Amino acid sequence: MTTALATRVDVDTGELHAFNVTEYVAGLNTGLTVQHQLAAAYDRAVLDLIGPNDVQVEGGRSFKKKSAWRKLQRHFNLSTQVVNVRHDSVGDTFLATVTVRATAPWGQAAEAVGACGTDEAVGRRTISMADALATAETRATNRAVSNLIAMGEVSAEEIGERKPADAPRAPARTAATPVVGGEVPPCPKCGGKMWDNRPDKAAGKRSAKSPDFKCRDTSCGEVIWPPRGGATTAPPPVPDYANPFDDEDEGTPF
Numbered sequence: 001m002t003t004a005l006a007t008r009v010d011v012d013t014g015e016l017h018a019f020n021v022t023e024y025v026a027g028l029n030t031g032l033t034v035q036h037q038l039a040a041a042y043d044r045a046v047l048d049l050i051g052p053n054d055v056q057v058e059g060g061r062s063f064k065k066k067s068a069w070r071k072l073q074r075h076f077n078l079s080t081q082v083v084n085v086r087h088d089s090v091g092d093t094f095l096a097t098v099t100v101r102a103t104a105p106w107g108q109a110a111e112a113v114g115a116c117g118t119d120e121a122v123g124r125r126t127i128s129m130a131d132a133l134a135t136a137e138t139r140a141t142n143r144a145v146s147n148l149i150a151m152g153e154v155s156a157e158e159i160g161e162r163k164p165a166d167a168p169r170a171p172a173r174t175a176a177t178p179v180v181g182g183e184v185p186p187c188p189k190c191g192g193k194m195w196d197n198r199p200d201k202a203a204g205k206r207s208a209k210s211p212d213f214k215c216r217d218t219s220c221g222e223v224i225w226p227p228r229g230g231a232t233t234a235p236p237p238v239p240d241y242a243n244p245f246d247d248e249d250e251g252t253p254f
Contacts, residue, residue, distance in 0.1 A: 038149070041076075042072075042149050042150060045071075045072055045075050045076070046072070049068075049071045049072065049075060050064065050068045050071065050072075053065075053067070054067045054068035054071070055068060055156070056156035056159075058156075058159055063154060063155060063156035063158075063159055064142075064153070064155055064156060065155070065156040065157070066138050066142065066155070066156075066157060069141070069142045069145050069146065069155060072145060072149060072150075073102075073141075073145045076104065076105075076148075076149055077104075077105050078102050078103065078104055078105075078145055078148060078149070079102070079103050080100055080101065080102045080103075080141050080144060080145070081100065081101050081103075082098060082099070082100055082137060082140075083099050083100065083101050083111065084097075084098070084099035085097075085098050085099075085133070085137075086098075087129070087132075087133070090117070092119075093117045093118055093119040094117065094118045094129045094132055095115060095116075095117045095118075095132070096115065096116050096117070096129070096132040096133040096135075096136040097113060097114070097115045097136060098113070098114050098115075098133070098136040098137045098139075098140045099111060099112070099113050099140060100112055100114070100137065100140035100141045100143075100144045101144060102141070102144035102145050102147070102148050104148050104149075108148060109148075110144050110147035110148050111144060112140050112141075112143030112144040112146075112147055113140055113143070114135075114136045114137065114138065114139030114140030114141070114142075114143060115136050115139070116131075116132040116133075116135035116136040116139065117132060118131075118132050120132075135157060138157050139155065139157050139158055142155035142157060142158075143155070143158075184196045184213065185213065185224065187215040187216075187217070187220060187222050188222060188224070189215065189220055189222035190215060190217055190220045190222065192215060192216060192217050192220065193215075193216050194213040194214060194215050194216060194222075194224070195213065195214045195215075195216055196212070196213060197210060197211060197212055197213065197214060198212050198213075211223035211224055211225050211226075212224055212225065212226050
C-alpha cells in the first residue's frame, strides 16, 4: 500500500509539518459510520420529541420553533454560551447582534450570529430594544445548535417576523392647490414645502378626517393632522378678486 504524504502549515507557528493523506482519508471513511449514526439519532429525536406546537408552517414548509431547538439541545446534551453582544443604531432602528457558541459532548463546537432590529415590527406589534436583544439571542442559539446537529437548518424565529419584500406603495393622493398667502408650515420631516388641504376641507371637497397639510415630495409623504378633537385650523383667507367681465353697465352689447 502506497502512503501519500503532503505538507501542511501550522497556523500558530508557520512551520511545515508532514501530513499523511492516506491516514486522513481512512479516518474520513471511519467517520462516515459516526455521521450516519448521528443523523439517525437526530431523525429519531425529531420524530419522538417535536410536536405540532413546536413547528411553524410557512409556504408549505415546516420550521422548528425555539421550543423544538431547546428540546433537541437538551437531548444531545449541547451547552451554549453567549460570547458577544452588540447593539447599534441605524437611522431610527435599534439593531441587536448576538454571537452564541454551542459545544457538543464529542468536542465539536460551532458559533453563530443572530440579529434583530426594531424595524421588524409587523402590524400592531412593536418590537422594543429588549425584544430585539432577546430575539437576536434566540436566533443565534437556534443557529448554533442547528449547525451542530441539523446541518444549519433555518429556525422559525428567522422567518416569522419578516415583512413582505418590496410591497407596492399605494398611489399618492392628489393634493390640493396651494393657497396664495397665509401660513403654510414647512415639512417637519424633510423641510420642504407642503400642500395646504384646509380650503378643500372647508368647502367639503375633502374628508374632514384628512390631514391639514401634506408634503409635496411624494417620497417623503409626511402629513400634519388637525389638533386633537378634530377641529381643523382655520384656512388662510382667499382674496375676493373682482370679475373683470362683470360690468355694471347692462347696456353693453358684449
